[in-house]
Amino acid sequence: MSDQNKVKPTAPAVQTTGHAWDGDLQEYNNPLPRWWLWSFYGTVVFAVLYWFMFPAWPVGDGWTRGVTTASVIEQGQTVDRPWNTRYQLIAEMQTGDAALRQRAYAEQISSASFQEILDNPEMMAFARSVGRGLFGDNCAACHGSGGQGVVGLFPNLADDAWLWGGTPERIHETLIQGRNGYMPAFGGVLNPSQLTDVSEYVLSLSGLTQPGEAVEPGREIFQGPIGGCYTCHTPEGTGLQSLGSANLTDAIWTLVDLPAEASTEAKRDALSAFIAKGVQGNRVMPGWSDRLSPTDLKLLAVYTHQLGGGQ
Numbered sequence: 001m002s003d004q005n006k007v008k009p010t011a012p013a014v015q016t017t018g019h020a021w022d023g024d025l026q027e028y029n030n031p032l033p034r035w036w037l038w039s040f041y042g043t044v045v046f047a048v049l050y051w052f053m054f055p056a057w058p059v060g061d062g063w064t065r066g067v068t069t070a071s072v073i074e075q076g077q078t079v080d081r082p083w084n085t086r087y088q089l090i091a092e093m094q095t096g097d098a099a100l101r102q103r104a105y106a107e108q109i110s111s112a113s114f115q116e117i118l119d120n121p122e123m124m125a126f127a128r129s130v131g132r133g134l135f136g137d138n139c140a141a142c143h144g145s146g147g148q149g150v151v152g153l154f155p156n157l158a159d160d161a162w163l164w165g166g167t168p169e170r171i172h173e174t175l176i177q178g179r180n181g182y183m184p185a186f187g188g189v190l191n192p193s194q195l196t197d198v199s200e201y202v203l204s205l206s207g208l209t210q211p212g213e214a215v216e217p218g219r220e221i222f223q224g225p226i227g228g229c230y231t232c233h234t235p236e237g238t239g240l241q242s243l244g245s246a247n248l249t250d251a252i253w254t255l256v257d258l259p260a261e262a263s264t265e266a267k268r269d270a271l272s273a274f275i276a277k278g279v280q281g282n283r284v285m286p287g288w289s290d291r292l293s294p295t296d297l298k299l300l301a302v303y304t305h306q307l308g309g310g311q
């Protein structure tokens, strides 16, 4: 204890600036460390070089452009433009490694058959990554980001039920020419009890009711001249991809939301209401051939095909 009390501040061994604050507070006058000083000079040199090389100082309405350039292709000619991030991006998109690789893949895709694309893991990886972007930009607004669709409005593209066909070739055709399903309104053709009967029969096609006597009147309407449903949906009810007429036997519903209806009666009523209205011009899949390039359309067909339900 007493030893500690004797310790007195020793006089500084190094030079001070000569000022004293608060009586005894002094400031050392040490030289800056060498490494610090040289780093500082380095930053000054770097800054001056940078001003010289790159866009830097505002001058009047413009700025100093620097001597660095970026080579871009304009109207088929390679020209050097003063460097800036915009020209750098253009150059990378035109001649960067990624751009060249992408162009090579796109060329490969445009000349390959669908089967060759499906069999080639590299082309598939490319189709998946580019397709995701194209799908998000053009298709997701209606079909949903994963292609899951909305019952009654936009078909699900990720299941294996297809109105118009799920081969890449058929999907490609759907994309090029668009689709517009048509089913007549039966409200004026069939009376309410006939609508109920034919709905009962439709329920039996996918096992929602037992086939038996109760569905006989409906079968006659479906398979006979009064309803004529078989002409579009086939006598088996499996639908025709040439007409986009739904398969009524697969228990997958794209227009009438049957799973949402709890009781068999409610399902039958939902069907009757739909059959009375039909589908006229309000289910439009637009055609894309004037909006997307042939390669993009091919990539999208492959992408849609691999969403889950490709045939």
Ligand code: HEC
Residues within 6 Å of the ligand: 135, 138, 139, 140, 141, 142, 143, 153, 154, 155, 156, 157, 161, 162, 163, 164, 165, 166, 171, 174, 175, 179, 180, 181, 182, 244, 282, 283, 284, 285, 286, 288, 300, 304
């Ligand atoms: C404006 C909304 C809308 C947009 C955008 C749209 N679709 Fe469609 N699509 C529909 C509708 C509605 C149908 C159903 C047409 C029908 O069956 O009559 C459909 C049907 C389809 C089908 C046929 C499904 C089947 O079961 O056979 C495919 C495939 C398809 N769309 C893919 C796409 C792709 C890929 C894109 C993006 C390029 C796209 N759609 C953009 C509304 C849209």
Ligand code: HEC
Residues within 6 Å of the ligand: 163, 180, 181, 182, 183, 184, 186, 198, 199, 202, 222, 227, 228, 229, 230, 231, 232, 233, 243, 244, 245, 246, 247, 248, 252, 253, 254, 255, 256, 257, 271, 274, 275, 279, 283
């Ligand atoms: C002119 C052809 C045509 C006739 C006739 C026709 N349909 Fe359709 N039907 C279609 C088409 C096309 C669709 C799918 C429309 C779409 O996706 O845009 C459809 C859809 C349906 C659906 C919805 C299926 C689902 O997945 O949600 C039911 C149910 C149906 N039809 C029942 C009938 C019944 C019952 C009759 C007879 C009374 C009938 N259809 C007559 C063409 C027809």
